[in-house]
Amino acid sequence: MQQSPSPESYPPCFRQNHLSNQIHSNHVAEINHDREDPLPVIDLDRIDLRKLNEACTDWGIFRLINHGIPSSLLSELHEHTVRVFDLGYESKRNLFSSIPTSSISYFWGTPALTPAGDALYKPNTHHEKDDSKNYNWVEVEMTISIKEWTEFWILLEEYGAHQARVAKSVFDSMLRNLKLGEENECCLSPSTGILRVYRYPRCYSDNPPKVWGLDVHTDSSLVTILNQDEVGGLQINSEKDDAWIDAKPIPNTLLVHLGDMMQAISDDKYKSVKHRVKVHKDKERISIGYFVFPGDDYVIRSSIYEPFTYSDFRTQVQHDIKALGAKVGLSRFKLNKDNDF
Numbered sequence: 001m002q003q004s005p006s007p008e009s010y011p012p013c014f015r016q017n018h019l020s021n022q023i024h025s026n027h028v029a030e031i032n033h034d035r036e037d038p039l040p041v042i043d044l045d046r047i048d049l050r051k052l053n054e055a056c057t058d059w060g061i062f063r064l065i066n067h068g069i070p071s072s073l074l075s076e077l078h079e080h081t082v083r084v085f086d087l088g089y090e091s092k093r094n095l096f097s098s099i100p101t102s103s104i105s106y107f108w109g110t111p112a113l114t115p116a117g118d119a120l121y122k123p124n125t126h127h128e129k130d131d132s133k134n135y136n137w138v139e140v141e142m143t144i145s146i147k148e149w150t151e152f153w154i155l156l157e158e159y160g161a162h163q164a165r166v167a168k169s170v171f172d173s174m175l176r177n178l179k180l181g182e183e184n185e186c187c188l189s190p191s192t193g194i195l196r197v198y199r200y201p202r203c204y205s206d207n208p209p210k211v212w213g214l215d216v217h218t219d220s221s222l223v224t225i226l227n228q229d230e231v232g233g234l235q236i237n238s239e240k241d242d243a244w245i246d247a248k249p250i251p252n253t254l255l256v257h258l259g260d261m262m263q264a265i266s267d268d269k270y271k272s273v274k275h276r277v278k279v280h281k282d283k284e285r286i287s288i289g290y291f292v293f294p295g296d297d298y299v300i301r302s303s304i305y306e307p308f309t310y311s312d313f314r315t316q317v318q319h320d321i322k323a324l325g326a327k328v329g330l331s332r333f334k335l336n337k338d339n340d341f
Contacts, residue, residue: 009086011108011139014201037248039063044169053177056258060273061236064254069162071252077159078229080152081286085139085199108139137213137279139199156195163290164190167223170256178266187265188222189295196289200233203279213277213285218329220317221259221291228255231285237274260330261293261310264300305333
């Protein structure tokens with residue numbers, strides 16, 4: 001049973017929703033463990049290249065089993081994550097401000113950051129008095145270069161090493177399917193690996209704001225590996241069915257998302273999956289994502305896109321978020337593109 005978090009642990013703009021247990025919002029998740037899970041399953045112990053190719057082509061996401069990460073590590077990491085997030089908001093701000101930004105960032109209300117590690121919020125384009133729609137209902141810790149600084153960070157370092165191993169194995173298998181040469185193996189740069197620890201606060205009130213934990217988006221990564229707890233909320237867009245599908249939590253499995261960089265190097269054969277996160281009325285949701293990218297100077301070449309580096313892509317995304325309030329993404333780099341955004 002998940003313990004009730006302290007309202008004082010939430011950033012101030014989220015606390016207004018601790019008013020009642022009445023809720024009427026289609027942005028709120030309900031836990032349903034009885035639904036059939038349609039997501040493809042890949043066994044890391046013996047990767048079936050045909051099944052992997054189908055999953056990447058049709059879905060852009062798959063569930064990974066036999067990944068070799070000890071269940072004890074996953075449990076310990078989750079317990080420490082809950083304890084750190086449940087510290088008072090001001091305590092967390094003071095705690096993380098004392099740590100070099102090269103090691104960790106703490107932010108909320110957005111998944112987007114500037115190169116300096118500052119949170120990048122959507123502009124209020126509708127001139128509304130209530131700017132809650134410009135925030136995502138999420139609180140994030142991001143680790144880049146983990147330091148052996150408390151037991152929590154030591155656990156994160158161990159977990160990050162496992163994730164780097166898993167990402168490399170999956171990426172190499174995808175390259176074999178795409179028949180891309182050895183020169184593409186260095187596209188995935190382990191030094192770019194980022195761990196983000198997410199908390200999606202409960203959102204319960206008589207009149208909840210129309211917000212999402214995370215809006216509809218694709219990841220900018222090559223590969224994202226997600227470890228989610230037992231609380232539902234993640235939804236995946238199935239293009240073939242034109243429907244949103246709940247990615248229900250299943251113990252000891254990981255979810256592997258393909259990102260924009262993977263779609264680009266595959267000439268759009270593989271899909272960067274669209275996904276979003278609902279908030280929950282009774283329980284907060286914890287998830288841990290690992291994101292890995294090409295090196296900043298690695299040039300992505302494609303028959304569909306102009307040559308570009310991940311640094312070029314990131315700069316363009318940040319410009320679009322500031323100017324338009326949303327990520328435009330790969331279409332910015334398409335050959336013979338329509339520039340009307």
